[in-house]
Amino acid sequence: MTNTGHVNPSHPLTAAGAGGLDALRDDPAGAVLGFDFDGTLAPIVDDPAAARAHPQAAPALARLAPRVAALVVITGRPAAVAVEHGGFEGIDGLVVLGQYGLERWVNGELTAPEPPPGVAEARAKLPEILKASGAPAEVYVEDKGRALAVHTRRCAEPQVALDRLRSLMDALAERTGLVVEPGRFVLELRASGMDKGRALRGFVDEVKPSGSRPSAVLFAGDDLGDLAAFDTIDALRAEGVPGVKVCSGSTEVTALAERADLVVDGPDGVIEFLETLLPLE
Numbered sequence: 001m002t003n004t005g006h007v008n009p010s011h012p013l014t015a016a017g018a019g020g021l022d023a024l025r026d027d028p029a030g031a032v033l034g035f036d037f038d039g040t041l042a043p044i045v046d047d048p049a050a051a052r053a054h055p056q057a058a059p060a061l062a063r064l065a066p067r068v069a070a071l072v073v074i075t076g077r078p079a080a081v082a083v084e085h086g087g088f089e090g091i092d093g094l095v096v097l098g099q100y101g102l103e104r105w106v107n108g109e110l111t112a113p114e115p116p117p118g119v120a121e122a123r124a125k126l127p128e129i130l131k132a133s134g135a136p137a138e139v140y141v142e143d144k145g146r147a148l149a150v151h152t153r154r155c156a157e158p159q160v161a162l163d164r165l166r167s168l169m170d171a172l173a174e175r176t177g178l179v180v181e182p183g184r185f186v187l188e189l190r191a192s193g194m195d196k197g198r199a200l201r202g203f204v205d206e207v208k209p210s211g212s213r214p215s216a217v218l219f220a221g222d223d224l225g226d227l228a229a230f231d232t233i234d235a236l237r238a239e240g241v242p243g244v245k246v247c248s249g250s251t252e253v254t255a256l257a258e259r260a261d262l263v264v265d266g267p268d269g270v271i272e273f274l275e276t277l278l279p280l281e
């Protein structure tokens, strides 16, 4: 029987997902595994600076790394922050693509483009936007250098605060040439032209396992920004590459679960899934 980790019984494993898992297990050395960070490898907490990966996340990735073709974390975080908060330094071969794929970290080396020019203007204008929306004092701006994330999780009514900000953030994005990336009680202003789907596709295209294409590609995520990576898995499947879409389930986001092959119970479920993904050698 396929061991799928701690699954949500209302979302049984899809047939395509079962095929993807079988292909991955038949030829793990040809497989590419991708993961989101916050909400998938790291439990959600009120303060973004306090988020840390599940204690078993780095050990689980380190155990998988030598057995698969490639491992990648694709995150909205700056890559260096994900590496630090994840405890990923030293995992041989792990690649971290930060800021939705703009930044690349591998073996301690970070490559990243200059911040998009609109970020400086958005940074300057944001205080007046927050004031105009009547944002409570608990609204928190996370300055990521290449992007700005406005968080409402700590507000008494986080969804209300987020909804009040949305149209003003859309207008600011348009004015500064940025895009709004919505997430779990967060609206981010970031550069256009890259997303997790493009980042995953580019990464898969780079990896040359024994054959000309991967035996399977898996991506696990929890938030709206991960839908683009699910699109890439669907596109790969259409090209004949088996895929697995794993949702780290939460009550905050349901759109991903609707698209997933497998829904597990948050980061605890993701780690349980990873620990049983490949049979012991």
Ligand SMILES: O=P(O)(O)OC[C@H]1O[C@H](O[C@H]2O[C@H](CO)[C@@H](O)[C@H](O)[C@H]2O)[C@H](O)[C@@H](O)[C@@H]1O
Residues within 6 Å of the ligand: 036, 037, 038, 039, 043, 044, 045, 046, 047, 048, 051, 074, 075, 076, 077, 142, 144, 149, 151, 153, 183, 184, 185, 186, 188, 223, 225
């Ligand atoms: O792509 P991800 O790795 O999932 O990163 C997306 C954003 O995650 C972070 O915010 C989320 O996690 C916080 C800590 O648990 C939580 O407080 C917040 O409500 C969530 O939206 C991060 O702060 C952002 O920069 C990331 O882009």
